[in-house]
Amino acid sequence: MLIIELKFVRSYDDLLEIPLQPLYDNLREQRAIELAFMDKISDEEADIKTAIVMVVGAGRGPLVRSAFNASANVNRKIKMYVIEKNPNAIVTLTALQEELWKNKDMTIISTDMRYFEPSEKVDILVSELLGSFGDNELSPECLDGAQKHLKEDGISIPCQSTSYINPVMAPKLCSIIREVRGHMRRGKPNTYEKQAESPYVVYLKNVYHITKPQPVFTFVHPNNDEVIDNSRFIKMEFDVAHDCVLTGFAGYFETILYKDIKLSIHPEEHTRGLISWFSLYFPLTEPQQLRAGDRIKLNFWRCISNRKVWYEWSTTSPTVTHVHNLKGWAFPIYK
Ligand SMILES: C[S@@+](CC[C@H](N)C(=O)[O-])C[C@H]1O[C@@H](n2cnc3c(N)ncnc32)[C@H](O)[C@@H]1O
The missing domain is CATH 2.70.160.11 (Hnrnp arginine n-methyltransferase1)
Structure with a gap:
């Protein structure tokens, strides 16, 4: 949220605010990733094929968690790349990897998604870069820069x-x-x-x-x-x-x-x-x-x-x- 001035911060004093529901909110992303997994890999191919997923702008990892949950729910193999430019968020992501995702095929890359040169292209590109007016946090600029990571028939979540x-x-x-x-x-x-x-x-x-x-x-x-x-x-x-x-x-x-x-x-x-x-x-x-x-x-x-x-x-x-x-x-x- 944009907080510009101490005076504005003060206007939050003693204000009752509804807590965020990150896990509930991310259920829709999780469902979208499940559908994308099923479109990329058929039931027959589930044992032999792996979907490559890249979460760009991963923050503290909710979409990484959603992607792993989605892969388990629809029984599809996943290889994960996680891109994040904020070094503080990288600390959290690395700790989560140690604690929760140690056995996963997962690579964390601390970089700007626009300038990173990937070693392989991915099937599903997942992000949450939207602001209140959609494009006001520069999601178009970031995703245009990141789409080079996506295979020609790859899926972007969101797509519009x-x-x-x-x-x-x-x-x-x-x-x-x-x-x-x-x-x-x-x-x-x-x-x-x-x-x-x-x-x-x-x-x-x-x-x-x-x-x-x-x-x-x-x-x-x-x-x-x-x-x-x-x-x-x-x-x-x-x-x-x-x-x-x-x-x-x-x-x-x-x-x-x-x-x-x-x-x-x-x-x-x-x-x-x-x-x-x-x-x-x-x-x-x-x-x-x-x-x-x-x-x-x-x-x-x-x-x-x-x-x-x-x-x-x-x-x-x-x-x-x-x-x-x-x-x-x-x-x-x-x-
Ligand atoms: C709106 S937040 C979403 C984060 C995540 N959903 C969460 O709840 O922690 C966007 C994230 O994208 C990262 N980000 C924005 N632009 C980026 C870029 N060009 N390259 C890599 N990361 C970027 C920010 O640092 C931030 O962590």
């Missing part, structure tokens, strides 16, 4: 992700963002403009959804485009049914893990029991008074340079705004 957005009235968030004037952020003086042109991860509670979410950007894995370009632009329109105030836009994602197994935080399609992700909120620097019958016109960009990825957004109706987060000045995501 789509972001969604809808206009919202969130007066509480509006006033929290106004409050931070004068505070420091990442060692630099903060300004209202910087604060109000940055996206936030937030559990949306006091919010009025002005209209239903619509799809924004889709990314498919592996990406077989001749030239891979993950920059995007979309013009969107939302009809307003009631008088209200537009304070910003809420973002969500839906992902297809494999076949019909999905994860979603779209408010109307939300996967039951899934609490690992909150929404992403894109504020407007100035709230806009809306009347029933108005049409909100939103321009939304995913931009890329050598060093960073960022979103830009503006409205052209009913109010024309400047482009928020132009060139990623308020909130870039470093590659």
